[in-house]
Amino acid sequence: MMWSSELTQMILTGIGETLYMTLVSTLLGYLFGLPMGIVLAVTDADGIKPNAFVYKIFDFISNVIRSIPFLILLIILIPFTRLLIGKSYGSTATIVPLVVAAAPYIARMVESSLKEVDHGVIEAARSMGASTFAIITRVLLVEARTSLITGATIATTTILGYSAMAGTIGGGGLGDIAIRYGYYRYETNIMLVTVILLILLVQIFQTIGNKLSSHLDKRKL
């Protein structure tokens, strides 16, 4: 196969679509996942406002969604995606199942980050008369920020991988190209190029995440 300018154009579009899906899905994933993670951390038995009933509900929801393989989730959600976006293929449509899959995953990461915060600091804030809301916003989220950023980095790269998987059902992006050219048409070199590009993207996200998290960590000298 010849390397043409159309091909370059296609790959560039693929990169754009992959970035679009990954970043928008991560953002929307946090929109739902962050509050859910906070609720999980706060209502757990040793949280700052234990509530077994609320915890169990969110715990159950997050476990059920994370149990469904992503490929199956993509298919199950087709009617819902169609209802929301108007079509079930293309990169915008892929964002819907990506967010659904990512939110409970993000919630668990947030929960575990917040639970790492030293209990003594929370007690100190309570002794100063801090409300539950103030403890969440001014203590938990601040003290856990490096861990939250590390979590966000992992979430972003995982969503990037999932977005490539969505290519199998016409989701667009680099994964779509890899499947169509590399797998169905045996054009191994195109598949190789897309895989290398995906690796590069993950590397870039990971590096940015690590730099940011260590820059914001004041526990180190």
Next chain:
Amino acid sequence: MSTIEVRHLSKTFEQKGVHVGALKDINLNIEKGDIFGIIGMSGAGKSTLVRCLNYLEKPSDGQVIVTGKDLGTLNEKELRKTRSDIAMIFQHFNLLMQKNVIDNIAFPLTLRGVSKKTAYQKARALLKTVGLSDKEKSYPAALSGGQKQRVAIARALASDPKILLCDEATSALDPQTTASILELLQQINRDFGITIVIITHQMAVIRKICNRVAIIDHGELVEEGLVSDIFNHPKSKAAKELILKDGYEGSVPNEISQQERMPEGKKIRIVFSENSAFEPVIANMILKFLTPVNILKADTKNVGGVAKGEMILGLPTDTKLQWEMEQYLTEKGLNIEEVTDDVE
């Protein structure tokens, strides 16, 4: 009216369906301006008690009345407001590690909606009080233990509290740093008129700065009173143990138990007060009776500004001689009492 009144306070914890009693019927009055020590061995319940004083732990029974307000009758919001009158410092400082020193001190103020500018002004003044003006922009990770506790004290003072609770505040510090932190607490008590409650397992801390002390043992208040009284005449077993332990702190532990050394001898505790410690009473006694006595423990220290000393003597087995020696010591104006437990 006492600053803090504790009435019939009890606390039980439920562990796997079993009720574990942590505190049993505690009654205390802490007056304004007191530096009140609460001492006990670890596990005695003193940390639970101090957390009941600001309702971080809700008592199972009884009342805690702080500056006239019964904490048990307050709703969540009123309780949070009252807590700004009751500041607290901790063994492990509990500073926000991701915030610098000035933000840590301003934290209780901005929490109450005070503007950042006003909060910083106050925080800077407090930094000066605790002697850390040059550390304003440092992060806690870059500070020593003593400096961290100073920041924690400044943070505690930010909300103009009437009471400062100190939960083992010097237990993680070395002796020199402990002394400087205690001096700072004393200064705060004097300059700001803040009532201080100190929880500790170290008698040395009580001796250095407290005027009153309560001894907690297995969840019960076994003795309470002026520090000088309790040091001179400890009544409870727990008090005696704590005072003895204090004397041995920093010294080489005795390998041989007293029982082995003096199988039948009677042991007495003599307490020196005022200047009697400078008279060679024991040496004179030995010269007089021409019989040696065994000095099991000797200690003189500064208690609340007055030189106090105590000594534990192993007397000879002869009961007549014992009686005569006790007479002699009493004549010299010393308080004596029999010690029945092993000195260690």
